[in-house]
Amino acid sequence: MQKNRKPDRRTIYTINIIKDSFLELIKHEPYNQLNVAKLCREAEITRSTFYLHFDNLTDVLNSVLDDALLFKDETNPSDNIDPSNLSIDLLRENESMLPACQRIADSSKYRKLLMDSNLSDYIIGRIVAHEKSRMVPSIQKRTGLSESDAELLFIYSIHGSFAINKRHHFVKNDSWYHELQLLNKFTGAGYNSLKN
Numbered sequence: 001m002q003k004n005r006k007p008d009r010r011t012i013y014t015i016n017i018i019k020d021s022f023l024e025l026i027k028h029e030p031y032n033q034l035n036v037a038k039l040c041r042e043a044e045i046t047r048s049t050f051y052l053h054f055d056n057l058t059d060v061l062n063s064v065l066d067d068a069l070l071f072k073d074e075t076n077p078s079d080n081i082d083p084s085n086l087s088i089d090l091l092r093e094n095e096s097m098l099p100a101c102q103r104i105a106d107s108s109k110y111r112k113l114l115m116d117s118n119l120s121d122y123i124i125g126r127i128v129a130h131e132k133s134r135m136v137p138s139i140q141k142r143t144g145l146s147e148s149d150a151e152l153l154f155i156y157s158i159h160g161s162f163a164i165n166k167r168h169h170f171v172k173n174d175s176w177y178h179e180l181q182l183l184n185k186f187t188g189a190g191y192n193s194l195k196n
Contacts, residue, residue: 015053017043019067022060023109031061032118064113065123068104069130100127101162102180105170114170124162128155143194157187 021043025034034057040050054060101123104110114123132154139150164183168176 011053014045014049015063017045018050018053018060019064022057022064023113026116027112030118031057031113031116061119061122062126064110065126066130068107068110068113069100069127100131100158101165102170102172105165105172111170115166120162120166124158127162128158131158139191142191145194153191 018039021039022034025038025042036047036050036057039057039060040047043050054063101114104127105114113119132151135154136147136150139145139153140147143150143153145153160183164179165176168179
């Protein structure tokens with residue numbers, strides 16, 4: 001995690017250089033082959049400069065993922081919208097109905113990171129932590145399920161959504177929209193069958 005420092009312009013610049021260099025390295029090699037020395041060379045900084053801002057590579061990864069999740073963060077989808085009845089055109093226009101992993105992938109700089117098989121479970125965990133507080137209550141409201149049951153369905157859907165998006169290399173195309181529409185119908189029917 002970034003250490004507590006006054007966020008002056010130079011500090012912000014250095015942190016951004018580190019994160020951008022991390023993303024550049026990810027384009028060329030998997031996360032498990034990266035290290036602080038490689039990152040420092042890419043960023044053209046010293047190790048001591050790196051450690052002024054981050055404790056380790058995982059801190060950089062977390063910061064990059066947090067940036068990505070906030071990049072296209074949306075408010076809760078309207079409770080009046082039933083995702084199982086959304087047309088492809090409406091899905092294209094309503095980003096809040098898209099899976100979090102697809103909203104992240106709207107920026108091409110994150111796609112290679114999302115495709116790193118060494119990070120899939122970790123990234124899914126970060127998405128779950130980020131989205132849980134807004135999605136679990138939405139599922140509860142829609143189904144009448146307990147919090148723990150709604151959380152189970154949420155985690156299941158995040159894993160499935162990530163797998164489908166990864167299959168498409170996190171690129172939205174007609175095939176992806178078709179599959180998203182189909183999965184929304186499937187999920188919606190399941191939610192509707194669970195209503196008390």
